[in-house]
Amino acid sequence: xxxxxxxxxxxxxxxxxxxxxxxxxxxxxxxxxxxxxxxxxxxxxxxxxxxxxxxxxxxxxxxxxxxxxxxxxxxxxxxxxxxxxxxxxxxxxxxxxxxxxxxxxxxxxxxxxxxxxxxxxxxxxxxxxxxxxxxxxxxxxxxxxxxxxxxxxxxxxxxxxxxxxxxxxxxxxxxxxxxxxxxxxxxxxxxxxxxxxxxxxxxxxxxxxxxxxxxxxxxxxxxxxxxxxxxxxxxxxxxxxxxxxxxxxxxxxxxxxxxxxxxxxxxxxxxxxxxxxxxxxxxxxxxxxxxxxxxxxxxxxxxxxxxxxxxxxxxxxxxxxxxxxxxxxxxxxxxxxxxxxxxxxxxxxxxxxxxxxxxxxxxxxxxxxxxxxxxxxxxxxxxxxx
Ligand code: ATP
Ligand code: MG
Numbered sequence: 001x002x003x004x005x006x007x008x009x010x011x012x013x014x015x016x017x018x019x020x021x022x023x024x025x026x027x028x029x030x031x032x033x034x035x036x037x038x039x040x041x042x043x044x045x046x047x048x049x050x051x052x053x054x055x056x057x058x059x060x061x062x063x064x065x066x067x068x069x070x071x072x073x074x075x076x077x078x079x080x081x082x083x084x085x086x087x088x089x090x091x092x093x094x095x096x097x098x099x100x101x102x103x104x105x106x107x108x109x110x111x112x113x114x115x116x117x118x119x120x121x122x123x124x125x126x127x128x129x130x131x132x133x134x135x136x137x138x139x140x141x142x143x144x145x146x147x148x149x150x151x152x153x154x155x156x157x158x159x160x161x162x163x164x165x166x167x168x169x170x171x172x173x174x175x176x177x178x179x180x181x182x183x184x185x186x187x188x189x190x191x192x193x194x195x196x197x198x199x200x201x202x203x204x205x206x207x208x209x210x211x212x213x214x215x216x217x218x219x220x221x222x223x224x225x226x227x228x229x230x231x232x233x234x235x236x237x238x239x240x241x242x243x244x245x246x247x248x249x250x251x252x253x254x255x256x257x258x259x260x261x262x263x264x265x266x267x268x269x270x271x272x273x274x275x276x277x278x279x280x281x282x283x284x285x286x287x288x289x290x291x292x293x294x295x296x297x298x299x300x301x302x303x304x305x306x307x308x309x310x311x312x313x314x315x316x317x318x319x320x321x322x323x324x325x326x327x328x329x330x331x332x333x334x335x336x337x338x339x340x341x342x343x344x345x346x347x348x349x350x351x352x353x354x355x356x357x358x359x360x361x362x363x364x365x366x367x368x369x370x371x372x373x374x375x376x377x378x379x380x381x382x383x384x385x386x
Contacts, residue, residue, distance in 0.1 A: 006074040008047065009023065009048070010069070029067055033066070063230060066167050067167060081112065081152060085157075090148060093159050095134075102134075103144050103145045111153055167197070172196050172232060178283045179204070180202050180282075182225060184224065184337070189331040191313045192228055192285075202283070205239075206238070227330055288315055290319065297357075304361070
């Protein structure tokens with residue numbers, strides 16, 4: 001394959017003594033990302049990772065753009081260090097990018113000084129060659145639409161059109177673990193994406209309440225999890241049967257407190273699952289003030305039942321900002337499918353927006369939820385989403 005990719009590491013390059021560790025995880029993630037696309041040769045030197053795909057470079061390129069820890073990607077073609085071969089490969093590359101009347105410029109860098117032509121000569125001669133072979137193009141050194149770069153390096157001549165932005169962030173697996181409370185909505189998949197972007201390895205937990213919630217609603221959540229795996233890697237998916245708890249809440253708890261106590265129970269169960277599997281934190285898609293259960297007071301009531309940190313990556317974002325990211329990561333359409341969620345069944349008309357923690361604790365303590373919590377944890381199902 002004469003095509004390959006140079007991945008720039010971005011933030012990892014600043015990690016000092018830990019750099020090797022971060023780079024090791026990134027290389028592992030890159031290899032695993034491309035494994036189902038035929039794999040390839042992956043090597044690193046001087047904060048740049050080189051990937052030579054075994055086949056389907058287009059698919060590999062798109063896939064690599066989603067690997068966290070990669071700042072930018074340069075898609076290159078390789079030519080022999082011989083001017084005729086450079087012209088041949090540059091011509092092919094030019095043809096792939098050509099549009100009628102295209103204004104272009106050639107840039108050259110020669111780090112191998114033994115190459116007989118200097119940079120200026122390469123630019124001039126190659127520019128002339130391309131112009132001759134593509135009479136519908138125009139050389140424009142001031143405002144080119146397309147810049148073709150030739151780099152004469154130690155091993156080969158590299159031909160490319162510069163760097164394209166990639167996913168950024170830190171390699172997944174370098175910043176601990178989190179259990180994301182994943183609903184079928186717009187916000188929680190975005191929250192999952194955002195925490196994974198900082199290098200956190202995520203698992204997901206979903207609460208279902210059959211027969212009030214359908215199998216299709218659960219499938220929707222699983223396809224959301226699947227959608228974010230190119231960014232997050234494979235996801236351990238836990239599904240909690242929540243029906244009995246919700247029925248007990250509905251039958252016993254004063255409407256006003258239904259949502260807040262339900263959310264505390266969700267956190268409590270998530271926390272126990274996290275403890276059981278050694279997961280270090282919880283993540284939700286809450287945004288302050290978005291709905292009654294997301295006021296400062298309500299969040300305080302949820303936080304009070306957790307003994308591990310709860311992260312809320314979209315806490316300060318407007319719905320439109322969250323939606324923009326959902327579109328970018330392609331979860332928006334699935335999230336918009338109209339299925340019920342366990343949070344929306346039995347929803348009271350007037351939930352408490354300013355719950356007082358002591359009061360909530362007092363009301364909740366009147367009922368013994370412990371056996372149902374234990375049962376829900378025991379009956380939680382697990383599957384791996386790739
Ligand atoms: P989203 O848009 O992500 O569905 P939402 O706006 O519907 O969130 P809520 O229903 O109040 O808001 O839920 C807030 C957060 O609680 C969600 O972002 C998610 O993290 C979690 N959550 C809600 N329902 C569930 C569920 N059935 N299973 C797991 N987590 C849930
Ligand atoms: Mg929401």
